[in-house]
Each structure stands twice: as C-alpha cells, then as structure tokens.
Amino acid sequence: MPQDKMDDALDAYLRLLDSKGADAGVIAYRRRILARLNQILRSQRGGTDIYRAAVDALLSLCPPGDRAGAMTAAREYYYFWLDDVKKLAALNARDGFTTHHIRLPAHGSFESLQQRMLSDGFSSYPPSLDIYLGQLYELGSDESMLAERGELIRPLLYLLHGHPHHPDSFRTAIDAMLLHLGDSQARDTFLIIAREFFYYWISFPDAGVRAAPRPA
Structure with missing residues (x-):
C-alpha cells in the first residue's frame, strides 16, 4: 500500500478513537506505534501473512510492557489498513475498539x-x-x-x-x-x-x- 494511503488509514483510525472519547495521550501513543508499523509495511501489498509478519517485527522493537498495547493497536488498525469498510462497520457496531491505555504484563513463553x-x-x-x-x-x-x-x-x-x-x-x-x-x-x-x-x-x-x- 502506498505511504499516503497508509497515512490516511492511520488518520481515520485515530479520528475514530477521538470520536469515542480517547484522551490525547492514548491517541499520541497509538499514532507513534502505528506510524512505526506503517514504516515496516511500506510498499507491501495487503494480506494477513504480510501484516502478521510486520506486527511480529513491531513487537520485537517494543519494550515488554508496551507489547500488549501495541498488539491491541495493530489488531484494531488492521481493517483500516485493508480499507475493509464492512468489517469496520461491524467492529464499530459491537464496540470493538478500546480507548484506554493497555497495561497488562505480557512477556515470556x-x-x-x-x-x-x-x-x-x-x-x-x-x-x-x-x-x-x-x-x-x-x-x-x-x-x-x-x-x-x-x-x-x-x-x-x-x-x-x-x-x-x-x-x-x-x-x-x-x-x-x-x-x-x-x-x-x-x-x-x-x-x-x-x-x-x-x-x-x-x-x-x-x-x-x-x-x-x-x-x-
């Protein structure tokens, strides 16, 4: 996906979080994490395997305490990256987006x-x-x-x-x-x-x- 399309997808995701009441700190954190994911995904075509590999690479760059939050952000952003309007509508209808910081310890095997x-x-x-x-x-x-x-x-x-x-x-x-x-x-x-x-x-x-x- 071209970089400008990914930038648009990220902006759309963050606008949705803002409309749902996410505070500025949450939006800034998600922007930082997903901008890094977009850099990894640059010039790649859409697809589950490519996205999964990029998320794995992103997680390897995150401190252990940030990995659960990064996983959540990447999961929610996926259908924006795919530009799958139907899936996004279904997720939104069942309140499938989080608006708070994820701070759940996640490390080890x-x-x-x-x-x-x-x-x-x-x-x-x-x-x-x-x-x-x-x-x-x-x-x-x-x-x-x-x-x-x-x-x-x-x-x-x-x-x-x-x-x-x-x-x-x-x-x-x-x-x-x-x-x-x-x-x-x-x-x-x-x-x-x-x-x-x-x-x-x-x-x-x-x-x-x-x-x-x-x-x-």
Missing part, C-alpha cells in the same frame, strides 16, 4: 505463563469455564479436545483475573495471551477457542460480578 499461574496458586475460575467445557462434552468432544481447550482458557482467565468483567478486558487479555504463544498455528488455534469461549465468559461471570449493582 506460554510455559512461563503456566509457571506463574502455578507459583501464584491460581485457581479462581468462573463458572463459564465448566459450562463451556461441559457443553463441548455434551456435543461429543473427546478428552484430548477438552484438555486442549482447558489448557488454553485457564491462562486466559489468569490474565483476566482482577480486571473488569467487560469485553475490553477480554480483548486485552487475548492480546496479551497471543504474545505468549510461539507460532502462528498456536495463535490461530487459540483465537478460535477464545471466540467460542467469549460468549460463555460474558454470560456466566463469578457470583461477585452478578451481585454487583448495575449502572443506572
């Missing part, structure tokens, strides 16, 4: 994330996990499939722990989780599972979330 869970003694799983796995069991999933899904969802729930029960938190935790997965096939598998699980997670939260007063 998947195995290191599992070790952190073990060291913390984490076992605070919401009812959505058992409901999701139980539904898969009823639909005929075998033990290996259930184990694979459980192995990927439990670390996601660990990353979500302590964050508001809101789709923004789920998207942020997904972005952080992707940084722990070492290859594109593992990331693609995780994304499929996370999309399946989201509807259970949002519908069946912990009792404390259900008991909290709803906003007026």
Whole structure:
C-alpha cells in the first residue's frame, strides 16, 4: 500500500478513537506505534501473512510492557489498513475498539505463563469455564479436545483475573495471551477457542460480578 494511503488509514483510525472519547495521550501513543508499523509495511501489498509478519517485527522493537498495547493497536488498525469498510462497520457496531491505555504484563513463553499461574496458586475460575467445557462434552468432544481447550482458557482467565468483567478486558487479555504463544498455528488455534469461549465468559461471570449493582 502506498505511504499516503497508509497515512490516511492511520488518520481515520485515530479520528475514530477521538470520536469515542480517547484522551490525547492514548491517541499520541497509538499514532507513534502505528506510524512505526506503517514504516515496516511500506510498499507491501495487503494480506494477513504480510501484516502478521510486520506486527511480529513491531513487537520485537517494543519494550515488554508496551507489547500488549501495541498488539491491541495493530489488531484494531488492521481493517483500516485493508480499507475493509464492512468489517469496520461491524467492529464499530459491537464496540470493538478500546480507548484506554493497555497495561497488562505480557512477556515470556506460554510455559512461563503456566509457571506463574502455578507459583501464584491460581485457581479462581468462573463458572463459564465448566459450562463451556461441559457443553463441548455434551456435543461429543473427546478428552484430548477438552484438555486442549482447558489448557488454553485457564491462562486466559489468569490474565483476566482482577480486571473488569467487560469485553475490553477480554480483548486485552487475548492480546496479551497471543504474545505468549510461539507460532502462528498456536495463535490461530487459540483465537478460535477464545471466540467460542467469549460468549460463555460474558454470560456466566463469578457470583461477585452478578451481585454487583448495575449502572443506572
């Protein structure tokens, strides 16, 4: 894509964030991160593989604490870069954009994330996990499939722990989780599972979330 088209795409993305109430610091950060991504993408044609490789290169240049935020910005910017109006309209309709800084620790391998869970003694799983796995069991999933899904969802729930029960938190935790997965096939598998699980997670939260007063 020519540089001027990418500049237009970036401006359109930032205008959308501004219209949704993002503050100046968030917009400046996203502009800086995505301008660097545009430099990596310069003279490349549109496509998932090229974009994914450019995002990987971008993340390698970011300090560890910035990588989850960079992943979020790159994910949201993707359809602006493709100029896919239908996808953008669908994302906007379901509030698919974040307007705050992403500050979720994300570093190390998947195995290191599992070790952190073990060291913390984490076992605070919401009812959505058992409901999701139980539904898969009823639909005929075998033990290996259930184990694979459980192995990927439990670390996601660990990353979500302590964050508001809101789709923004789920998207942020997904972005952080992707940084722990070492290859594109593992990331693609995780994304499929996370999309399946989201509807259970949002519908069946912990009792404390259900008991909290709803906003007026």
